[in-house]
Amino acid sequence: MVPRPADVSSELFSRDHEVGVPFFRYSHVYIEHRKELLSIIDDVCSRGAFILQNEVQEFENELATVVGTAHAVGVANCTDGLTLSLKASGITIGDEVIFSSHTFVATAAAIRNAGATPVPVECGPDHLMDADAAEAAITPRTRAIVPTQLNGRICDMDAILSIARKHDLIVVEDAAQALGASFKGKQAGSFGNAGAFSFYPAKSLGCFGDGGAITTSDQRLYEILSRARNHGRSETGYVSQWGENSRLDNLQAAILIYKLELLRDEIEKRRHFAGLYHEMLLDVEEVVLPPGPDDDSDRFDTYQNYEIEATNREALVEFLSSRRIGTSVQWGGWAVHQFEELGFKCRLPITEDLFKRMLLLPLNTSLTSNEVTYVAASLREFYAYPH
């Protein structure tokens, strides 16, 4: 018998008394499905099925199906997934790897961890890697491009893949923010030699701690990766390559199997909220909005984040905070190349200018339409627009 979880106090659910809109509600990812999740946890733990058991395999199969690749490999987190993918693709010391500086430091760290030199480039008006900037950064040492599929939107992969073909480069997608997003009918994580996903709790598909996966349709890469994340061991225990310990916990995999089923609906909810922001803020000249959910027939964006550009950002943040609305500036407000202690020496004026204006509004599945409307109305109020 699965023990019945104690009833969650209704205050935790009801937001009627909760004033304002926090940027993210971490406990929501658990509390909303508490009963089902507790029974999953009890089942896995009662079987002692902790490391590389059926749930990891099952989740890998389901993820590969969703993404449209031949394989998926569960790993400990997306950062490891990127590092392992680069190493397995042969990236090594002395190589250069191009990435967009508007990303988490993890993208660059993964390149560095593979022994290579991370080369930051500019992003375009949609905040994603600028393909022309990527091509201009190619040198004889360049071996790979790592585009970040940022905010639930996919880069112009036609352009990036054609550059990669022309210059014989490997492509590893940082798809941490883009599970379920597509470009011309193809899913994030299915474009390059490999793609890496994150299941950090605040991501569209989040587990209860760290988790990640690599997707690939390259059989050879798959075989290297499935050993590399487990000390280089094959199924018999024979070790034919160096590896590390970077496994996706079986318990997290079980939780992810359950949550993956909800993903379609959750993405629709995110797109609905993005549509509301779009409708309510389109006439506000002081802000630049991300493309609306139906603006681009080539793309299906999942709105992992809703990143606007705002005039007078600091005052806006303060005003929204006085209305008890949480906002966030991605990456703490620094592009990766601005961390000079890491050895970056370049200037990227477009990215640096964007970083003075960009701001994340709350967008997640714990929100209600009323809350999104309240955020948008508060923003209109700040810029003195009627509402």
Ligand SMILES: *Cc1c(COP(=O)(O)O)cnc(C)c1O
């Ligand atoms: C979250 C994130 C990562 C890191 O994922 P982890 O699973 O925490 O290692 C990497 N890149 C981007 C763009 C992210 O948003």
